[in-house]
Amino acid sequence: MIKNISNLGDAALYCDFGDEVNKEINSDVIKYFNSIKKNKIKGVNNLTPSYNKLIISYDLKVTNFREIKQEIEKLSKSEDSKIIGKNLEIPVCCDKSFSLDLERLEKKLNLKKKKILENFFNKEFFCYMTGFIAGMPFLGDLDEHMRAQRLETPRVKVPKGSVGMTEQFANIYTFESPGGWNIIGNTPLEVFDSSKETEPNLINPGDTIKFKQITLEEYINYNEQ
């Protein structure tokens, strides 16, 4: 539930769902996000769900804080807010040429490569949010003993498709970008397709993700099928 609504400047509502980061709180955020999207509130021009906050921005020429707040309060009483998530499988190749930080992770986590990958590929992930760079999903939660800090010196270029881990989250670099996550593999799948006019991103908040390990050969052939 929303614990507090305040204004973030004069053109946005800041809905606070709490301080912790967990699936339960995030599911609430996503429920509101879906429900507001469906109800199309006049003047709302953007929604940004994150771990435990939802920011609703609006066109100040059309509406204002008081009006949008009322709409959101009305909405919070409606029951129609089931989470609609897809189940997706993402192929990942962990060939040496892709798993840039796997050896580093062995030391950081004090776990053998095999164990790290076993744990990673058996895990069912939940998409908390997408963003930072277009379409990048933040997927949780990794088990306690799988949690590592970011690289001390971020890479200037992380290759597109890289699958990384940091703290309780896994992510996928949808574009080549600077970044500090521990990279364990690469997906041949187009997670963000900027040529699509609608739904360019494959993974949305609320989706459930499983990674599937593939060989280098399968990786190379993946987009030729």
Next chain:
Amino acid sequence: MSNSYFKVIRAGINTTFQDKGRNNLYHIGIPFSGVMDNRNYLLANKLVGNELDLPVIEFAYQGPLLKFYGDKVNIVITGDVVFKIRHNDKEIDGNCYETYELKNKDEINILSTNKSVYGYLAISGSFDLKLQWGSCSINTKANIGSNDGKKLENDQEIKISKINENTNKKKINYLNSKIENIRIMKGTNFDYFSDEGKKIFLEKEYTVSKLSDRMGMRLEGSKIENIVNTNIKSEGLLKGVIQVPADGNPIIMLSDHGTIGGYPKIAVVASVDYDRLVQISPGSKIKFKEIELSDAETLFKLYEMETQNLLSQI
């Protein structure tokens, strides 16, 4: 399709196509983008007789030198801009907010913005641009928008898809007002900062850093001390949000900002001041002034009325 086009002889420093921006994509990581100075954008389109939401050329500091090939087209420059127009061997100084007719092989040379940052060039008609998610706006950091998401380059051609016939010469008298006091509202993490830090933020002058662009405006000045945590759990950002990272120097998010971020939000710029904020050039001093939400709403309404009033005079 018209056969007219501009040849870009000199692209300028940061020349892009922009329009009203893209809605409803923050949740997948795509910022709003769009013109930085909305009022000057609207005035430009209105002066050349266009629909108000058509794409224009936005430039910063030094603008482009363009050569026109075609029959004729009306153009206008808005902002505080120094430019020249060359017809045959004759060169004249141009005035902003006044339309000019370009004939075949005429040149427009946008030399600089005058103690400001952004200026706009509109034509009476439409550039031939591919829209992405409903907008032509170029975001060079994410390679989104028309022109393959890249800024304009020397020697490229800008195709014109349509030129409006029968457009009259138009002008208005408008002087861009400058501001030094930026009105803000407290941000959601205002209390992360020490009393001394808050006082500094609201009372001291800040200098706009050279490291400012369409993504953000970095400020230099007295450091603002954080007494809670220099990071927050990543959450949404908006244009105008002022974040203070661990080094204590505020950064104001501008139109191409990343959609989520993890630095505490000390304040948010009032919408009424956004158009004029983005025009403050590096090296200039600014000060923040706190106002209430209700004041911010009223001030924006007045600013909006003023804009509509200007548009109705054209």
